[in-house]
Amino acid sequence: MAAGFYSQKEWDYFKSGSLSRLNYLNASEIAHTYYPNLYRYRMLEEERKALTEGSGSADRVSAELDQLYPKIHQDQVRLSPENTNLRFSIIVGDSNIFESTYQGEDYGSFETYSFTINNEDLGQQETVQIDMYLMKPLTVADSYYQDSWSYQKLYDIRYLVIVQGVLSWVGMVAVMVYMICAAGHVEIEGRDTIVQNGFHLIPFDLLTLLLVGLANLMAYIRSHYSSSLMDFFHLVRGSQVFNYYALSISIMGMLDFGLIMFWSMSLAIRAKRHNLWEQMLLVRQLGWMKDQIKSIWQHLSIIRKGLIWTIVLTAVSITVGVFLSRPDLTWAIVLLCLADALTALILINRYQIARRRLGNQIHQMAEGNIEQHIDETTFSGELAREAQDLNRISDVVKTAVDERTRSDRLKTELITNVSHDIKTPLTNIINCSDLLRRSGTYDQTQTHYLDVLTEQSEKMKKLIEDLIEASKASTGNIKPQMGQIDLCEFLNQVSGEYTERLKVAGLELVLSCPDQPVQIMADGALLYRVMDNLLSNALKYSQKEIRVYLSVSAGRDAAIMVRNVSNYQLNVSGEELVTRFVRGDASRHTEGSGLGLSIALSLTQLMGGTMKIDVDGDLFKVVLNFPLAKAVPAAADT
Incomplete structure (x- = not known):
C-alpha cells in the first residue's frame, strides 16, 4: 500500500501521540510523587544513621521511615523491569542521575520531560528531568502493551470506521430532512395544524445564541478534556481504552447532532408559521428603538434645549480634538468634554425634577388632596401645559365634590324636615288610637282594627326615628x-x-x-x-x-x-x-x-x-x- 494516512508506516505506535500522552502521565507521576518520596526517604536514612552513630534517639525518624516505605516500595514494584516495559532515569542538578532503571537495553522510543517541583526538604523549587525509554518489543502486559493493542486495533478497522461514518452521515441527513418536514405538524379535529410550543416559543435569535453557547461549551470540553479523558481510560480501562474513548466521542457527536436537529426543527416550525421575524428578539428591540426615536422626535420640544447644547458642545470638543491635538491642549479638551456632560446632566436633571413634581401632584390628587395647586410659572413648554391641565382637573374635581356634598346635605335636610313634619301628625294618630282603646268597649272586629292601627303607627314611628338617626349619623351631626x-x-x-x-x-x-x-x-x-x-x-x-x-x-x-x-x-x-x-x-x-x-x-x-x-x-x-x-x-x- 502506498504511504499515506492509512499506511502501516504512519501507524507506528512508537511514534504515536498516544504513546507520548502515556509517557507524560507516567513521567509526571514519577517527578511529582515518586521522586519527592524517594528523596525524603534517603534524607531520613542519612539522618537516622547520623543519630545512631552519635548515640542519639532515632525513634521519630524510624517511625516516619516506616510510614514512607510502603509508598516507595509500591512504586518501585510497579516501575520495576519485571512489571513494565518502561525504563526511566531521574536527573537532577548538573546531569546527576538520582535514580535509573535503564541498563542500556534496546528501546523503541525515547522521550525526555522536565518538571519544576517544590522540594520541601530543600526549601526551594527544583528542576527534575525524566528520561523515558520504552523497550521494543513490548514483552510485559502493562498499560503500554494494552495501549499498543488498542492502537493496532484501530488500524485494523480503519476501513470499517470510514464506512460506518459515511452511513451514519447519510442516516443523520435523512433523519434531519424527515424531522424538519414533520416538525410542528399536529392533527387537531381532523385538520393538519402547525403547532408552536415549548422551547420553540423562545425568540429565535435568543434560542440560537443559547444553542451556540452550548455548542461552544461542548467544543471546549472536547478540545480541553478529550486528551484527559483518553489518559483516564489509559490508566483505568486497559485494553478497553479504545472502546470507551470511542463511546465518549460518539456521545459528544450525538449531542452535537441533537443541537443541530433541534435548531433546524425550530427554524422550520417558525418558517411554516410565517412568524420567524416577528419572534426574533433583535427585531423586537429594533422596533422598540424605532418607537423610542419616534417618541423623542415627538417630544423634541421638551428636550430640544439639552439636545442642542449637547450637539454644540460635542461638535466643539471634536473640532478641538481633531484640529488642535497637541499635548499642551489636552486639559482644554478634557474641560470641554466635562462641560458638555455637565450641561446635559443639568438639563436632564431639571427635566426629571419637574417631572417628579408633576408626579407628586398627581399622587396628592389620587390621595384626595384636591385643594393644593401646583405653581405653573415654574414649568416651561409641554410641562407647563401639563401643570395647567392638572390644576384644571383639580378645580373640576373640587367643584364636583362640592356639588355632591351640597346635594347630599339637601337630601338629608329634606329627609329630616319631612320626617319631622310626618312625626307630629303621626303622634296625634297614636294618641287618638290609644284614647279610643281606653274610652269604651268594642266588638272583636273593631278591636282588631284598633290593634292594626296602633301596630302600624308604631312601625311608622320607628321608621321615622331611624330615618332621622341615619340622617344625623351620615352628616356627622351627632357628636x-x-x-x-x-x-x-x-x-x-x-x-x-x-x-x-x-x-x-x-x-x-x-x-x-x-x-x-x-x-x-x-x-x-x-x-x-x-x-x-x-x-x-x-x-x-x-x-x-x-x-x-x-x-x-x-x-x-x-x-x-x-x-x-x-x-x-x-x-x-x-x-x-x-x-x-x-x-x-x-x-x-x-x-x-x-x-x-x-x-x-x-x-x-x-x-x-x-x-x-x-x-x-x-x-x-x-x-x-x-x-x-x-x-x-x-x-x-x-
Whole structure:
C-alpha cells in the first residue's frame, strides 16, 4: 500500500501521540510523587544513621521511615523491569542521575520531560528531568502493551470506521430532512395544524445564541478534556481504552447532532408559521428603538434645549480634538468634554425634577388632596401645559365634590324636615288610637282594627326615628362623647339584656371574651345602639334553634364579632347590605326598615372604628374594629 494516512508506516505506535500522552502521565507521576518520596526517604536514612552513630534517639525518624516505605516500595514494584516495559532515569542538578532503571537495553522510543517541583526538604523549587525509554518489543502486559493493542486495533478497522461514518452521515441527513418536514405538524379535529410550543416559543435569535453557547461549551470540553479523558481510560480501562474513548466521542457527536436537529426543527416550525421575524428578539428591540426615536422626535420640544447644547458642545470638543491635538491642549479638551456632560446632566436633571413634581401632584390628587395647586410659572413648554391641565382637573374635581356634598346635605335636610313634619301628625294618630282603646268597649272586629292601627303607627314611628338617626349619623351631626370602655364588661351587660329575648325566639347567645380586659375609646350610648341594631338584626333574620355568637378579641385593634346563620337566602353582598333600605329578607315579610346596618356603620365610623360584613352562603358575620385605648398609668401611692 502506498504511504499515506492509512499506511502501516504512519501507524507506528512508537511514534504515536498516544504513546507520548502515556509517557507524560507516567513521567509526571514519577517527578511529582515518586521522586519527592524517594528523596525524603534517603534524607531520613542519612539522618537516622547520623543519630545512631552519635548515640542519639532515632525513634521519630524510624517511625516516619516506616510510614514512607510502603509508598516507595509500591512504586518501585510497579516501575520495576519485571512489571513494565518502561525504563526511566531521574536527573537532577548538573546531569546527576538520582535514580535509573535503564541498563542500556534496546528501546523503541525515547522521550525526555522536565518538571519544576517544590522540594520541601530543600526549601526551594527544583528542576527534575525524566528520561523515558520504552523497550521494543513490548514483552510485559502493562498499560503500554494494552495501549499498543488498542492502537493496532484501530488500524485494523480503519476501513470499517470510514464506512460506518459515511452511513451514519447519510442516516443523520435523512433523519434531519424527515424531522424538519414533520416538525410542528399536529392533527387537531381532523385538520393538519402547525403547532408552536415549548422551547420553540423562545425568540429565535435568543434560542440560537443559547444553542451556540452550548455548542461552544461542548467544543471546549472536547478540545480541553478529550486528551484527559483518553489518559483516564489509559490508566483505568486497559485494553478497553479504545472502546470507551470511542463511546465518549460518539456521545459528544450525538449531542452535537441533537443541537443541530433541534435548531433546524425550530427554524422550520417558525418558517411554516410565517412568524420567524416577528419572534426574533433583535427585531423586537429594533422596533422598540424605532418607537423610542419616534417618541423623542415627538417630544423634541421638551428636550430640544439639552439636545442642542449637547450637539454644540460635542461638535466643539471634536473640532478641538481633531484640529488642535497637541499635548499642551489636552486639559482644554478634557474641560470641554466635562462641560458638555455637565450641561446635559443639568438639563436632564431639571427635566426629571419637574417631572417628579408633576408626579407628586398627581399622587396628592389620587390621595384626595384636591385643594393644593401646583405653581405653573415654574414649568416651561409641554410641562407647563401639563401643570395647567392638572390644576384644571383639580378645580373640576373640587367643584364636583362640592356639588355632591351640597346635594347630599339637601337630601338629608329634606329627609329630616319631612320626617319631622310626618312625626307630629303621626303622634296625634297614636294618641287618638290609644284614647279610643281606653274610652269604651268594642266588638272583636273593631278591636282588631284598633290593634292594626296602633301596630302600624308604631312601625311608622320607628321608621321615622331611624330615618332621622341615619340622617344625623351620615352628616356627622351627632357628636360622640368618647370615653374608655371595657368591651368585655360592656358586652356582658348587652348580652344580659338580649339573652332572654333571643331565647324566646329560639336562639342561644354565646359570648366569648379574653381573660385580659380589652379597653377602647368610644361613646357608650352610640356603641350600645350599634350592638342593639346588630343583635336586633340577628333576632329578626336568624335561623331558629341555632346559636348567635358574640366574641371579643384583641390584636393590633380590638375586634367585636357577631355571627349567625340567616333564615333567608342571602343573594346580596356585605357592601349592599349596609345600603339604606336593603334587607336580607328580599320578600320583606319580616319587621325592619333596612336602616339598622347603615346606622350601625355610620355610628361606628363616627367613633373612629370600622365595620365589615362578610356573607358566605347563609353565614352572616359582622366585624367591628376599634383602636385599643392607651393604658392609663395608675396613681402613685402617697
